[in-house]
Amino acid sequence: MDFSCRSADGILVAAVEGRIDESTWEAFAERMSAVIDQAAAEKLSELMLDLSALDYMSSRGLRVLTMAKRQADAAGLTITLAAPNDVMREILAISRYDKLFHISDSVDTGQ
Amino acid sequence: MIVRFWGTRGSLPVALKADAVRGKIARALVAANGHSITSLEAADAFISGELDFATGGTYGGATACVEIESGDSFFVCDMGSGLRQFGLSAMKRCAEGHQRTFNFFQSHLHWDHIMGFPFFVPAFDPAAKIVIHSAHPDAEDALRRQQEEISFPVPFDWLRASIEFVAMVPGEPIEVDGLKVVAEKQAHSHDSYGYRFTDSRGQTVVFSTDSEHKADNMKDEAAFITFFRDADLVICDTMYSLADSVSMKEDWGHSSNIVAIDLCHEAGAKRLALFHHEPTYDDGDIQRMHEESIRYEELTRDGSALEVLCAYDGLEIRL
Numbered sequence: 001m002d003f004s005c006r007s008a009d010g011i012l013v014a015a016v017e018g019r020i021d022e023s024t025w026e027a028f029a030e031r032m033s034a035v036i037d038q039a040a041a042e043k044l045s046e047l048m049l050d051l052s053a054l055d056y057m058s059s060r061g062l063r064v065l066t067m068a069k070r071q072a073d074a075a076g077l078t079i080t081l082a083a084p085n086d087v088m089r090e091i092l093a094i095s096r097y098d099k100l101f102h103i104s105d106s107v108d109t110g111q
Numbered sequence: 112m113i114v115r116f117w118g119t120r121g122s123l124p125v126a127l128k129a130d131a132v133r134g135k136i137a138r139a140l141v142a143a144n145g146h147s148i149t150s151l152e153a154a155d156a157f158i159s160g161e162l163d164f165a166t167g168g169t170y171g172g173a174t175a176c177v178e179i180e181s182g183d184s185f186f187v188c189d190m191g192s193g194l195r196q197f198g199l200s201a202m203k204r205c206a207e208g209h210q211r212t213f214n215f216f217q218s219h220l221h222w223d224h225i226m227g228f229p230f231f232v233p234a235f236d237p238a239a240k241i242v243i244h245s246a247h248p249d250a251e252d253a254l255r256r257q258q259e260e261i262s263f264p265v266p267f268d269w270l271r272a273s274i275e276f277v278a279m280v281p282g283e284p285i286e287v288d289g290l291k292v293v294a295e296k297q298a299h300s301h302d303s304y305g306y307r308f309t310d311s312r313g314q315t316v317v318f319s320t321d322s323e324h325k326a327d328n329m330k331d332e333a334a335f336i337t338f339f340r341d342a343d344l345v346i347c348d349t350m351y352s353l354a355d356s357v358s359m360k361e362d363w364g365h366s367s368n369i370v371a372i373d374l375c376h377e378a379g380a381k382r383l384a385l386f387h388h389e390p391t392y393d394d395g396d397i398q399r400m401h402e403e404s405i406r407y408e409e410l411t412r413d414g415s416a417l418e419v420l421c422a423y424d425g426l427e428i429r430l
Contacts, residue, residue, distance in 0.1 A: 091411075
């Protein structure tokens with residue numbers, strides 16, 4: 001798993017690559033927590049998670065998203081999941097996480 | 112080993128209503144359009160070959176009760192409302208010469224997991240021996256209480272079978288009639304326990320119901336991966352979607368289909384039986400959940416395939 005972060009037009013965009021499963025979820029959790037802290041410190045209102053290079057995420061990764069959402073909610077931050085591939089879209093639908101998160105078709109920051 | 116499911120529903124028994132039956136018949140008639148079906152045999156073949164399970168069958172509505180056939184005595188996990196049907200089947204088998212010893216293993220003592228015991232006919236058989244294994248020290252209290260006069264007309268002390276309670280300690284295996292059994296503590300109100308059964312040939316069945324795997328406690332799942340390791344069959348609580356289990360139904364003590372699949376993948380288990388179905392789900396909902404579970408297993412598979420079965424009342428699995 002690779003994780004990177006950039007600011008774009010008042011939105012923090014975090015990009016995750018590879019897969020999030022039993023071997024990578026802890027690193028993903030640490031990076032998500034840090035990036036939410038960063039967004040809160042910069043008083044941003046949105047964190048966009050770019051999933052375009054993510055192969056898939058198991059329930060481990062999805063549950064990291066739940067913990068991240070709780071941290072983000074407490075900081076007044078909205079998390080948007082952006083550009084999931086077809087596999088990830090299916091996983092979001094099967095898990096019903098498409099009802100918990102806003103999902104954007106593209107990484108569109110309005111620029 | 113043979114595993115028989117006598118009750119697979121969670122929380123509350125449910126029954127098919129007339130409109131659901133009419134819906135099945137209507138779908139079957141539409142599907143039969145153009146077919147020539149002139150005998151019951153042909154109809155049976157059509158149902159098996161052409162109809163999906165939600166149309167041609169039903170997942171049933173009895174609460175948790177699973178029989179494991181191994182050795183000379185009976186092995187039963189939980190005493191949900193499915194226990195009544197098991198008891199009638201067991202009486203018939205006893206009349207044909209089966210040993211009248213019943214080894215129960217209780218996941219926990221919530222109502223839906225003990226409500227079948229007052230209707231368990233072998234408990235009235237003076238020749239029967241009932242051994243109730245539980246890691247809960249208050250198992251006997253729970254069974255006696257539900258047969259107090261305020262709840263039930265027949266008191267526990269009127270039962271004629273020999274009834275014995277055996278307290279198990281999680282992590283400490285015991286051997287019962289050729290089966291090695293070990294209990295694992297699970298997250299559920301008042302605790303629940305999973306059981307891992309291994310026979311002399313090494314075949315293994317895990318019964319893990321009413322077990323919540325929480326989002327903020329994923330490191331603890333290592334214990335369950337060990338518990339499920341290389342099992343031939345894992346019977347898992349898959350009552351909710353993952354989204355429900357981490358939101359409005361968090362701390363209700365249940366798990367999801369996709370967490371069960373992940374745990375089985377990580378453990379190298381061979382088969383998973385989806386179990387403890389949500390009582391508000393109709394047959395179509397459960398079938399959809401089963402199809403989605405199979406698809407999720409395919410999408411996330413990183414090794415050997417895991418066969419994903421969906422338990423229903425009457426399902427028999429030969430290992």
